[in-house]
Amino acid sequence: MTRPIVGIDPGRDGGAVILAPDGRHVMAAFRWRHSASNWFNLRSVAANVAGPAVRVSSLGEVGAAIARRVPAGCVLVVEGLFVPRVPKGRKPDAKYLGQVARIVTLGEYAGQVFGPASCRAVMTLRPTAGEWRATILGIPANSPSKFAEAHAIQALTKARPPLVVGLGDLATDPHVAEAACIARWGWLKARQAAKFGRAS
Numbered sequence: 001m002t003r004p005i006v007g008i009d010p011g012r013d014g015g016a017v018i019l020a021p022d023g024r025h026v027m028a029a030f031r032w033r034h035s036a037s038n039w040f041n042l043r044s045v046a047a048n049v050a051g052p053a054v055r056v057s058s059l060g061e062v063g064a065a066i067a068r069r070v071p072a073g074c075v076l077v078v079e080g081l082f083v084p085r086v087p088k089g090r091k092p093d094a095k096y097l098g099q100v101a102r103i104v105t106l107g108e109y110a111g112q113v114f115g116p117a118s119c120r121a122v123m124t125l126r127p128t129a130g131e132w133r134a135t136i137l138g139i140p141a142n143s144p145s146k147f148a149e150a151h152a153i154q155a156l157t158k159a160r161p162p163l164v165v166g167l168g169d170l171a172t173d174p175h176v177a178e179a180a181c182i183a184r185w186g187w188l189k190a191r192q193a194a195k196f197g198r199a200s
Contacts, residue, residue: 002190004074006066006117007183010110012059015175016066018074019164023187026166028069031176032062044069048166059112067116077186078114079178080126081107123193125186132185136163149174152181 004027005019012034018027029045035055040062044051046069056062070076084099086092092100118124129148130141137151155163156171163184170176 002075002187002194003122004071005183005186005190006070006074006076006121007179007181007186008066008076008078008110008114009175009178009182010078010113011106011175012109013175014062014109014113015170015173015177015179016113017164017167017176017179017183018066018069018071019180019183019187023184023191024164026164026180027071029167029170029176029179030062030066031170031173032056032059043170045166045168045170048168050168050170059109060116063113063116066113067120070117070120072120074117074121075186075190076114076117076121076124077182077189078110078124078126079132079182080128081110082128082130123190125189127182127185132182135188136181136185149178152177156180 002021004021006016008016014032016030020027030042032040032042034040039055039057040059041053042056042062042065043053081103083103086096133139133143133148134141137148137155139148139151153172153174156167156177164180167176167180
């Protein structure tokens with residue numbers, strides 16, 4: 001056993017999963033979607049029971065809703081951001097600068113979502129997509145996002161036993177599925193750290 005694990009797939013649309021210390025049972029899960037009217041539609045599941053969909057005005061409110069469910073002493077795992085490198089021997093062009101601008105914006109979104117819960121964490125981990133996907137899904141680190149999302153959903157809905165249990169219909173949401181995989185990666189790392197006396 002380890003600590004409760006909070007896995008977050010950050011973004012303007014995203015998902016979060018709180019895993020029990022056993023690494024298999026979901027304590028709570030969240031999915032948020034940005035709407036055309038600049039609101040966020042937030043859905044949650046707790047103990048396999050869907051809560052009502054609510055409308056919130058900001059990602060900060062999404063983060064606050066997640067933080068209210070996060071147990072003190074948890075391990076917080078947020079997908080790390082990949083910053084592309086300038087191709088060797090070339091100057092940054094408009095395409096590269098656009099990629100960097102999108103990463104900066106994603107970083108702002110991520111901070112709004114995980115910031116409220118960070119004070120409850122004893123450890124924060126930031127695996128890259130390639131790290132957790134290779135470990136949990138067994139797919140190449142550079143797999144396209146849609147391919148990885150499909151594998152994450154399959155790990156939750158078709159695998160026997162499923163990777164984690166208690167997500168209800170949110171198991172078919174790509175962001176929630178990836179958040180569950182991120183949480184599971186964090187659980188493995190926290191268990192490994194506890195085994196070697198680096199965390200409890």
